[in-house]
Amino acid sequence: MTPPAAAPAPGALAAAIVAHYRRVRRELPWRATRDPYAIWVSEVMLQQTRVATVIPYWERWMARFPDVRALAAAPLDDVLAAWAGLGYYSRARNLHRGAQRVAEGGGALPGDAAGLRAVPGIGPYTAGAIASIAYGERAPLVDGNVARVLARIFAVEHDVKSSIGQRTLWQLAGTLMDALPRDAAPGDLNQGLMELGATVCTPRAPACIGCPAASACAAHRDDRTDALPTMPARRRADELPVLAQIALWVARGDEVLLARRRPDGLYGGLWELPAGATLAAARRALGAGAAATPGEPLFTEEQQLTHRRVRVDVVAARVAARARLVAPGDPGYDALAWHRTADAVGGTLGVSSLTAAILRRLTDENAPWSSTPRPSPSSPRATRRSSTASPRSATTSTTTTSARPRRARRRGSTSSSTTTAR
Numbered sequence: 001m002t003p004p005a006a007a008p009a010p011g012a013l014a015a016a017i018v019a020h021y022r023r024v025r026r027e028l029p030w031r032a033t034r035d036p037y038a039i040w041v042s043e044v045m046l047q048q049t050r051v052a053t054v055i056p057y058w059e060r061w062m063a064r065f066p067d068v069r070a071l072a073a074a075p076l077d078d079v080l081a082a083w084a085g086l087g088y089y090s091r092a093r094n095l096h097r098g099a100q101r102v103a104e105g106g107g108a109l110p111g112d113a114a115g116l117r118a119v120p121g122i123g124p125y126t127a128g129a130i131a132s133i134a135y136g137e138r139a140p141l142v143d144g145n146v147a148r149v150l151a152r153i154f155a156v157e158h159d160v161k162s163s164i165g166q167r168t169l170w171q172l173a174g175t176l177m178d179a180l181p182r183d184a185a186p187g188d189l190n191q192g193l194m195e196l197g198a199t200v201c202t203p204r205a206p207a208c209i210g211c212p213a214a215s216a217c218a219a220h221r222d223d224r225t226d227a228l229p230t231m232p233a234r235r236r237a238d239e240l241p242v243l244a245q246i247a248l249w250v251a252r253g254d255e256v257l258l259a260r261r262r263p264d265g266l267y268g269g270l271w272e273l274p275a276g277a278t279l280a281a282a283r284r285a286l287g288a289g290a291a292a293t294p295g296e297p298l299f300t301e302e303q304q305l306t307h308r309r310v311r312v313d314v315v316a317a318r319v320a321a322r323a324r325l326v327a328p329g330d331p332g333y334d335a336l337a338w339h340r341t342a343d344a345v346g347g348t349l350g351v352s353s354l355t356a357a358i359l360r361r362l363t364d365e366n367a368p369w370s371s372t373p374r375p376s377p378s379s380p381r382a383t384r385r386s387s388t389a390s391p392r393s394a395t396t397s398t399t400t401t402s403a404r405p406r407r408a409r410r411r412g413s414t415s416s417s418t419t420t421a422r
């Protein structure tokens, strides 16, 4: 780390950031409360997701699960359904698990950052946010926005995601917090740093003119805002391991047969087309009661996650009209059921953005396979109309669709859907 020629005085810097925050802060619903549970929910939702996207989700969530006990008592299916469209469902599962642990202990969240860190799913960042905002504790925090701000002001040269980079940033955040004037609120410093990173010290073209930290900032002084922070090299998409799956599309009127992933692991607790590494494994996923007769492959859907790519070949299949559903035959699933396709793509059922993209594609009336005979001819138009009801997902993953070329096409038959980052 190269110190700036005149190292910023932490007390003055912290005071300037707090004063700026009080002047320009956005009025957000979770900023009108000191309820630690409400702040916890907001902080978890805000990870990886834009503020504008989070607001309606947070409001609906607080109406549906107004306190820790209500959340703890809710079935995981309901929790994931309330989260549908926000992406990164592990956040919802962890929130639910954490609420259950807190409820077991009486329902009150621990009263300081150290106690909060002992709750499953609450890490140092979330603990710092809850403790400083709800309790006024001098607990620092570092998230992506704060890391960028501190790395630029103090010229932190380390990779901000490395352990030494993280250690350095947390020390700097702690130094600022310790130096905060006694009459200033610790929550305002933390929120001020986050707000600065979100609205002024942005990744590209930061608005240094007018920034409260400009006179103390090494990156601004040395014209190095493009060089800082130092980020780890990204792996190219073609370097990522591929998880290849075959998924069975079994439709019945406006319903589709879905299997639910067990709670832990990738897509845990979410509903999806029954799938497996091979066609035989995908058929096994349906269980003995609903053995499928697979038809022709329809298209391939891909999703790029942070550490891998998932590629799903979608195959149309039929089950006997009177098939009785029993437990799925794949240990990765814990339930099998018919669901309205509109619920799956419309945000009232917990499905991944990948599954939502697949179902939207399947129900696109312009797709070449829309003429594929269904096991039941009833209500086909209702199924197709449902494809327009899906919300935008907020995940950073990317999904793409490629149609199989071998079938005759009615119109342009390839499409791609891209979900957006915050």
Ligand code: SF4
Binding pocket: 149, 152, 153, 200, 201, 202, 206, 207, 208, 209, 211, 212, 213, 214, 215, 217, 218, 219, 220, 225
């Ligand atoms: S002066 Fe510029 S680079 Fe430095 S903290 Fe402010 S916005 Fe970021």
